[in-house]
Amino acid sequence: MSRTEHPAGETHVSFEGVQKTYDGETLIVRDLHLAIRRGEFLTLLGPSGSGKTTCLMMLAGFETPTSGEIRLNGQVINRLPPHRRNIGMVFQNYALFPHMTVRENLRFPLSVRKLPAADIDRKVSRALDMVKLGALGDRYPQQLSGGQQQRIALARALVFDPELVLMDEPLGALDKQLREHMQLEIKHLQRELGVTVVFVTHDQSEALTMSDRIAVFNQGVIQQIDDPATLYELPANNFVANFIGENNALEGTVESVEGSLCTVKxxxxxxxxxxxxxxxxxxxxxxxxxxPESIQLNVQSLGCANRLGGYVREITYLGDHLRVRVELAGRRQIMVKAPAAQHKHRFDTGDAIHVGIDPGQLRALEPAPGQ
Incomplete structure (x- = not known):
């Protein structure tokens, strides 16, 4: 298994006007248009009930769209059963067969496809080596740690050389340190193999770490689809700004607009x-x-076009940075992330303080409905 080069931007999977309802009234997914590029790592991100998992299940073949078309390599697959889609799946609960050894678990998807025994053995050994668990082939799943079980589930999804792998919250059951390690491991493996991955999570930091692009879902609609940096730095709307990373919100009225800038009272x-x-x-x-990290304090704020006065309400020391809660005029509170080396012991709770924000870091967005 070596990296496969793909034509830049070639569409591998497309959703065209896809809708899904279970009761004929409430749309879980509404008018979805999405093109997934061959060889990319695309994450579907959103809160519970936003439609991301339903999209994954429709792509896998476990759910059928109410309307619209799903295409794989240009072919409509709406009615194609899951086993004929050549798609690998990795679930949060691993879904390994407990009565089979690790090696037997990996043999299963190959024997279903009626491959010759010699090919099966070769592919199983290669997949085990790929996830660095070649020595554990004769163990049963319950004899493995959570991280090892997740590696085996990943190897089983890759063992039959699928062109597309779907992952549904695959790291949710792991502890923080192992989870972060597996994020990088999966990403490295995906790049090496050149396989297309569609990954579902509600964890924003996981999405930012792993993805080429992220599609942010809310109420069955993609709010924004972009690379992680664009999504974080240039959120398309209020929902994305609040859902991705930490955000401060200041409310006001637009007084004037000049080019790409506006003056807000x-x-x-x-x-x-x-x-x-x-x-x-x-x-x-x-x-x-x-x-929070785009706000400057005291001396660092002097060169900023926007300077506001306030009071320090809380300081939390986190090693490399401080989290400073500042109360501005009108009792509006904001959170500032400041480098500890610049500010340690420079101010205290209750002190008056100046905050500075450059216009490029302050993004004017339409209020969310009802806001």
Missing amino acids: LDSGQRVQASLGNPVGEGRRTVLSVR
Whole structure:
């Protein structure tokens, strides 16, 4: 198994106008249009009930779209049974057969495909070596740790050389350190093999770590699909800004728009300059989004176009950085992540403080419905 080069941007899987309802009224997935590129690692990210897992199950063949088409290599697969789609699956609960050894678990998908015995043995050994568990082939799943079981589940999904692998919260049962290790391992393996991976998670940091692109779902609709950096730094709307990473929200009214910048009068009465996110016109309400690490404090704030006064309400020391809760005028509180080396012992709880935000780091977005 070596890396396969693919034509740049070639569509491997597409959802075209796909909808899914179970009761004929509530749409779990609504009018989904999504093109998944061959060889990419795409993550479907969103809260529980947002439709991401339903999309994965429709692609796997365990659910049927109510309307629309799902295509694999250009062919409609809506009615194709799961075993004929040549798709590998990895689940959170591993789904290993407890009465079979590790090697027998890996042989199973190959024997179902009626491969010659010599080919089966070769592929099983290769898959075990790939996940660095070649010595454990004769053990049973219950004799393995959680991390080892997850590796075996991954090897079983890859053993028959599928062109597409689907992963449904595969690392959810692992502890934090092992989970982070497996994130990198899966990503390295995916790059090496050149296989297309569609990965479902509700864990934003996992999505940012592993993905080429992330599709953020809410209420059955993709809110934004982009590479991790764009998604984090340029959220398309209020939902994405709040769901991806940590976010501070300041509310106000747009007073004027000039090019890509706007002047906003905050509800506290202060005026700031911000960059335009989705279209917000003059006189409209807006929510300004800014990341905690993009806010400068005291001396570091002097060169910023926007400077606001406030009071330190809480300081948490986290080794390399401080988390500083600042109360601005109007009693609005924001969270600031500041490098510890710059600020340690420079201010204390209750002190007056200046915060600075550059317009490029302050993003004006339309308020979410009902906000």
